[in-house]
Amino acid sequence: MRKMLLAVVCTVSFGIVQAQVVPSVTNELTDVATTSNQVSFYEQIPLVKDVINFAKEHLSIRYRSGGTTTRGFDCSGFTRFCYNKFGISLPHSSAAQGNIGSAIDKDEAQPGDLILFKGHSSGGNRIGHVGLITEVIGDRIKFIHSAWNGGVRYDYLQASYYQRRFMGVRRVAHLLANK
Structure with a gap:
């Protein structure tokens, strides 16, 4: 004892x-x-944090084809809605949003960047889905988007469904710096 x-x-x-x-x-x-x-990305462009926080306020809003309001969003309608709140006008098409801003290597992705995917067919080569990156920790990219099966929600690029469909990252947040 x-x-x-x-x-x-x-x-x-x-x-x-x-x-x-x-x-x-x-x-x-x-x-x-x-x-x-170096200084954090949020400190370089403080409105990025505001855009992401605004997007988070809309978690669980239902998916609606062609939707651009809180009654329901499609993917590009959601990213457009979030950025429009802060004075950045994005087109209402994921393919068109894939031409806005600057192309960024996946390894350089930051919160506030748009993340682009093929549509339902992983064999195609056209952009058919878009989300907003909310967090990057190491090589893990978390994004918020409006998905047909769940509405506004979080997902990770590392999920096999999204890895197979990944098309690229576009930086539009620098447009916020000028606001």
Whole structure:
């Protein structure tokens, strides 16, 4: 019993010492990371965060073919609606939105970029779907879009359905910087 109590006391004491040491190491690492990394994308173009937050407010709104309002959205109607709120006019066609802004490599994707996909057929070569990138963590790209099977929702590019249909990324957020 004494040995077990001694082991618990030593373990707790060691944990307290570690807890006191870790924050200073963490702060040093954070300081280094902050000074060596470039300014976040949100800080470069603050309205990107506003567009994404606005898009999130519409989660679960139903899909509606040709829809451009909160009564129902199709994919391009949704991205158009979100950007229009902040003064950026996008065409109401995913294929046409694929010609707006600048083409960006997938590895350079950032929140606020449009992400483009083939339509229902993965064998085609035409853009048929669009979403708005909300988060990029490492090589994981999360986007919000209006999908025929679920309305406005989140998905990840890493899902096999979207990987097979991925067409590209377009940067339109720089148009917000001029607003």
